[in-house]
Amino acid sequence: MSLRPAVEAPVRHEDLDRVLRRLPLWEPPSGFARRVLTRTNASGHSRPARVSILDVIFGGQRAVVSATFAYAGGWVVWQLTPPLIDRAMTAVDACAMFAALVAAAMAANMSVVAWASAASSLSMAAWFTRRNGLWS
Amino acid sequence: MRPGEDGNEQELVQRCLANSQDACTELVEAYSRMVGTVIWRATGDYRVVEDLAQEAFLRVFRGLPRFDGRAKLSTWIYTIAHRVAIDHLRQAGCRPEDVPEGDNDPPVDFDRHAASGPDPEMVVAREELDRLVHQVLAQLPEKYRLALLYAALDDLDYGTIGAMLGVPPGTVKTLVFRGKRLLKERVEAALVPPAGRGGTRAT
Numbered sequence: 610m611s612l613r614p615a616v617e618a619p620v621r622h623e624d625l626d627r628v629l630r631r632l633p634l635w636e637p638p639s640g641f642a643r644r645v646l647t648r649t650n651a652s653g654h655s656r657p658a659r660v661s662i663l664d665v666i667f668g669g670q671r672a673v674v675s676a677t678f679a680y681a682g683g684w685v686v687w688q689l690t691p692p693l694i695d696r697a698m699t700a701v702d703a704c705a706m707f708a709a710l711v712a713a714a715m716a717a718n719m720s721v722v723a724w725a726s727a728a729s730s731l732s733m734a735a736w737f738t739r740r741n742g743l744w745s
Numbered sequence: 746m747r748p749g750e751d752g753n754e755q756e757l758v759q760r761c762l763a764n765s766q767d768a769c770t771e772l773v774e775a776y777s778r779m780v781g782t783v784i785w786r787a788t789g790d791y792r793v794v795e796d797l798a799q800e801a802f803l804r805v806f807r808g809l810p811r812f813d814g815r816a817k818l819s820t821w822i823y824t825i826a827h828r829v830a831i832d833h834l835r836q837a838g839c840r841p842e843d844v845p846e847g848d849n850d851p852p853v854d855f856d857r858h859a860a861s862g863p864d865p866e867m868v869v870a871r872e873e874l875d876r877l878v879h880q881v882l883a884q885l886p887e888k889y890r891l892a893l894l895y896a897a898l899d900d901l902d903y904g905t906i907g908a909m910l911g912v913p914p915g916t917v918k919t920l921v922f923r924g925k926r927l928l929k930e931r932v933e934a935a936l937v938p939p940a941g942r943g944g945t946r947a948t
């Protein structure tokens with residue numbers, strides 16, 4: 610860096626603050642707002658709809674997924690709790706038995722489980738895609 | 746007066762969402778100065794400011810339906826401006842110091858205050874210090890550089906800067922403190938060593 614003979618160390622904090630405070634502000638050139646709106650219109654975002662069809666779809670999707678998980682969870686607990694209470698002697702027994710019963714229930718309802726998995730995968734993929742701004 | 750300052754921020758958003766071109770123009774005019782300034786300070790390149798400011802407002806209008814009002818509108822807009830600038834720097838693969846010196850000078854008078862000083866030597870010293878600080882500032886690590894440059898803006902408080910940088914306000918305070926210390930050290934290192942310390946002039 611080149612030498613600055615007119616200034617000597619130590620530099621005061623006030624001097625640095627003064628330089629920082631005097632940094633210029635950007636002044637928008639005339640017609641800037643008009644150009645922004647023209648560009649916005651051209652890109653198809655001149656009418657920011659309050660609720661877009663995608664918002665409705667994603668909102669509905671979230672509601673359906675939440676309701677499905679809540680219902681499925683409740684159904685599993687409702688189905689499995691009585692046999693667990695009847696048969697399990699300890700918490701460890703209950704956990705093992707719970708896992709076995711869930712596996713058996715999934716095996717008995719393979720098509721439902723497959724559809725639910727597919728729907729949930731799609732939902733999550735769509736949610737991540739949208740969240741990362743790839744689909745606005 | 747900025748829309749948020751008299752409490753009609755939400756009303757402006759609602760009018761923009763209702764497709765009012767006047768409201769959109771009002772929003773751009775209210776925030777364009779600070780949006781451009783944030784972008785200019787982050788990129789250090791005056792030539793790209795207008796284009797990036799337009800891009801920032803494009804993102805603002807695109808995201809306006811999802812603006813939930815939890816943050817202030819100004820904070821939300823400045824955060825978008827900051828991200829546009831950072832995206833530009835990352836895409837261009839450059840830092841501000843990579844911009845050719847002299848080519849990005851703004852059409853404004855940097856030294857308008859210094860020129861009014863009565864003592865010519867002091868004026869020269871101030872100008873030299875200004876130039877040196879600008880050079881050193883451009884070479885500071887990004888986190889310190891941005892914290893210092895944003896904190897020097899009256900319109901940005903630590904909370905707003907924290908939202909822009911994605912850190913808590915307390916961290917902004919620390920970054921500003923450490924940034925100033927680093928700036929001072931590096932500026933002094935580039936200056937003539939004081940008499941008695943020995944050493945040679947920096948080149």
